[in-house]
Amino acid sequence: MIDPPVALRATALAGWRRIAGRRDAALAGALCALGELELFGGEKYNGRPVWPGPVGVNAVLIVALTAPFVWRRRRPLGAVLATFAVMTASTLILGGAEAATTFIVLIAAAFSGAAYSRHLVIVIVAAVIASVAHGINDPSSEGLADLTWTYGLVAVAALIGRAVWVRQHRIGSLENDAASAEDRHLREIAAATAAERATIARELHDIVSHAVSVIVIQAQVGSRALPSELEVVGESLSAIEGTARGAMSELRQLLTLLATDDEAASVAPIASLRQVAQLLDQCRAAGMTIDADIDETVGPLPPVADLAAYRLIQEALTNTMRHAPGAKAHIRVRRHGEMIELLAQDSGGDPVSPSGPPAGSGRGLIGMRERLALAGGHLVEAAHGATGFRVRALIPAGDHPQPPAERVS
Structure with missing residues (x-):
């Protein structure tokens, strides 16, 4: 294409x-x-x-x-x-x-x-x-005089023409460089998107495999506890067990295709909003000043939404440490009806030195959008303002969200 x-x-x-x-x-x-x-x-x-x-x-x-x-x-x-x-x-x-x-x-x-x-x-x-x-x-x-006049005009025309040639080739070279840079940027975005989706798929595997494992265990217990005469119910539970095992096998195969050997071997627990306090402590220990306003009524979220909310806060804090050293960060988590509002912003901080970390490539925003979309949410705002960088997102609190119309462009 x-x-x-x-x-x-x-x-x-x-x-x-x-x-x-x-x-x-x-x-x-x-x-x-x-x-x-x-x-x-x-x-x-x-x-x-x-x-x-x-x-x-x-x-x-x-x-x-x-x-x-x-x-x-x-x-x-x-x-x-x-x-x-x-x-x-x-x-x-x-x-x-x-x-x-x-x-x-x-x-x-x-x-x-x-x-x-x-x-x-x-x-x-x-x-x-x-x-x-x-x-x-x-x-x-008139001899030499006419020839000199003619040669002079021909030379001037040739010089002007050569100046045009040099300019055209210089412009062409710049256009080629710009096109190459644009193509590289598009490839980097595609690679970043693929990497984020692979990460999300691995985390989704961990979330779903836990639920499916529970199904398998319950089906096994129910099948063994039933009297032998309830053959039909036993067969149903056996079918549930088989289907769940098949789903787990397919999820493992998907993970094998998406992850490297080291990543596939990772069994780290799935992050959630319950771990935000620990994340904030880690950032404060690294020297950050963070003002947190987390609504205690948010309650447990669906696993995918819980993970997306945590990753958004984590990415925002990471960006502040990397691109605005010394900035004060503000984190806010509030519930508005069936939606959870996530806000992360910083005060701008000190300019990054030329030898410091390079400017962001946009991969963080790509990951945020992918995760929020998977959970039924979306970015409302993600931009640099007069007082620093600000990210605001809405994510559904329930299992069957109806995302609002407001979206970030």
Whole structure:
């Protein structure tokens, strides 16, 4: 699947190329029209036609001289060499043309070759050859003075064109670097999301496996305690036991796929809001100043919601220690009907030194959103304010939540 930013860049580039192609065709058409007007208008210079030779031949010559400008961006070297070749050949065969079109074509070709081709030396050599051929075969030429004037203008056009070439390549390099950085950022976000989901899946396994284990034990006890004549009930309990065992087996297989060997071997207890006091003590022991306002009426939450609430507070405190050392943290947990409000904010703290921890990559917010979504909750606010970073979330207190409409963008 193509990432939207990549597709957008490709579409914009294709559109720019179409516009540039139309502009080049318009330039070629304008130069051709100017030359034909001079030819059929009978323009003269010093008493002789500006286009020497038969009119029909010159009409075709003008088209051949200007048509390559259509490809001056797509095939710059070929287009410029074709123009200079036609100009040199016509000068040697018909004589030097005094038409303004010839001079404009010479300057435009020198600019185009320098601006759009990597082969600057070849372009300059071709321009010099065409200029010398024209000067030698121009009966009205004043010798070195005219050649110096012509070379000077060609050199200026080539220098301006080369400046355009350098600028375009510099912009292209910056765009490529920006695109690479954007692609890396997208891959990092995808990897962070996958890692958080894997962690959530492992914790979900521990939560569900506990409940399923209880089902298995109860089914075993009930099956063994029943009189033998209650065969149907015994078979039902046996089916419950088998189904529960199968579910536990599938959960273990899922954990094996998601976790590394070290992670799969971990049997740490599932965190919950009951352990927030211990978490706060640990942070205070590390030097943090924390103001906690935890509603005692929150009561026990569903396991997934309990874990999500704990992880949100833990992540917020970790971010404060990492990115705002010295900041005062405030934690608030309150119940509002069927929803639990979680608030974590800090006072901003001291700026992190250049040698300190790097700026956050957004993985913490990714984890918060994933966990809250799994529990039926959502982030309401997550942003830097004038007084520090603030995170506010709502999470359902019951087993069947109806999340409110308010959401963080």
